Amino acid sequence: MVQFIIRRLIAMILTLFAISIVAFAIIQLPPGDYLTTYIASLSSTGEQVDPRVIANLRSQYGLGEPFYVQYFKWIGGILTGNFGQSFEWKRPVTELIWGRLGNSMLLEGMAVITMWLIALPIGIYAAVRKYSLGDYLATVGGFIGLAVPNFFFALILMYLAYTWFGVTLGGLFSPGFENARWSLPRIWDFLSHAWAPILVLSMAGTAELIRILRANLLDELKKPYVVTARAKGLPEWRVILKYPVRLAMNPLVSTIGWLLPALVSGSVIVSVVLNLPTAGPMLLRSLTTQDMYLAGAIILLLSVLTVIGTVISDILLALIDPRIRYGGK
Numbered sequence: 001m002v003q004f005i006i007r008r009l010i011a012m013i014l015t016l017f018a019i020s021i022v023a024f025a026i027i028q029l030p031p032g033d034y035l036t037t038y039i040a041s042l043s044s045t046g047e048q049v050d051p052r053v054i055a056n057l058r059s060q061y062g063l064g065e066p067f068y069v070q071y072f073k074w075i076g077g078i079l080t081g082n083f084g085q086s087f088e089w090k091r092p093v094t095e096l097i098w099g100r101l102g103n104s105m106l107l108e109g110m111a112v113i114t115m116w117l118i119a120l121p122i123g124i125y126a127a128v129r130k131y132s133l134g135d136y137l138a139t140v141g142g143f144i145g146l147a148v149p150n151f152f153f154a155l156i157l158m159y160l161a162y163t164w165f166g167v168t169l170g171g172l173f174s175p176g177f178e179n180a181r182w183s184l185p186r187i188w189d190f191l192s193h194a195w196a197p198i199l200v201l202s203m204a205g206t207a208e209l210i211r212i213l214r215a216n217l218l219d220e221l222k223k224p225y226v227v228t229a230r231a232k233g234l235p236e237w238r239v240i241l242k243y244p245v246r247l248a249m250n251p252l253v254s255t256i257g258w259l260l261p262a263l264v265s266g267s268v269i270v271s272v273v274l275n276l277p278t279a280g281p282m283l284l285r286s287l288t289t290q291d292m293y294l295a296g297a298i299i300l301l302l303s304v305l306t307v308i309g310t311v312i313s314d315i316l317l318a319l320i321d322p323r324i325r326y327g328g329k
Contacts, residue, residue: 006323012307012308012311014309020303023299024071025067025071028292035087070106070168074293083094083297084297087291088285088286093293093297097294097297097301100278100279100282101279103276104279104280107201108201112205113197113203118210119252120209121210122210123138123211123213127248135214138214141210145204145207145208147205150203150267150270154196154200154270154273155273158170158273159251161196169196170196171274171275171276174193196274197267197271197276200270213248213249216247216249216250220245220248223244225241253316253320255313268281279298282294283298
């Protein structure tokens with residue numbers, strides 16, 4: 001098991017290095033750079049652009065240097081904790097992203113926990129009570145959850161909350177708690193605002209997990225070892241939970257790697273609709289303005305989440321299924 005984890009960690013480091021190159025290259029692919037966008041925005045308002053000022057800015061930010069020079073400056077700064085300077089905001093990237101990325105991770109982490117807490121019991125019940133009323137309700141609910149876009153569900157939720165209860169959904173904190181330190185009142189204020197985006201973000205994922213768990217568990221329940229366990233007189237709950245559920249969860253555990261970054265990227269429109277101070281809208285804005293240091297830092301951190309999540313899922317799969325741990329031997 002130790003060798004298995006070491007191999008995964010080495011692969012993680014090499015993967016992150018390759019991802020950093022690809023992420024930086026993708027940001028450089030569009031024609032021009034931030035200053036090109038900046039000049040176009042000034043020209044659209046009728047302002048005159050001084051070529052000497054642009055040349056000084058280009059020299060200051062190193063935008064005229066070759067790709068590999070810019071990359072090694074960027075990655076070298078990241079290794080020392082310096083993510084660079086945001087062109088648009090004129091502030092260090094670390095000051096801009098940590099608060100928003102922390103909000104994103106907290107929100108999406110709670111959404112993942114909500115997905116699992118809802119999907120596991122419903123998926124097990126739907127498989128064990130196949131073709132029952134509860135199974136049909138879970139199926140219909142799953143199809144609705146997969147079909148309705150998250151942002152549309154957020155709009156419906158906002159309309160119903162305002163129409164029925166006179167409550168305006170939006171943001172993660174009340175105005176008095178936005179910049180306050182964490183305390184019990186601030187935690188309660190966060191929870192009173194966060195339930196709506198958590199419900200919206202977890203809807204489609206919950207529906208998908210229910211369908212996956214039900215399908216896999218139905219296959220496992222038909223296998224001979226389940227019939228043998230029942231024939232030996234084991235309690236039904238033990239027959240189901242000890243092995244079939246454990247094996248049916250393999251596809252669910254393997255999705256941990258892409259679940260968090262998928263939630264972050266998929267929550268961009270939801271964050272705009274609900275006015276959430278998360279990383280998604282900032283990433284969208286930085287890509288639009290070609291603010292490469294800000295966009296690159298967010299993309300790299302999302303990639304780190306993906307790789308770390310994949311390593312965690314590999315380790316959990318090895319713990320759940322010995323066949324993976326021993327390489328199928």
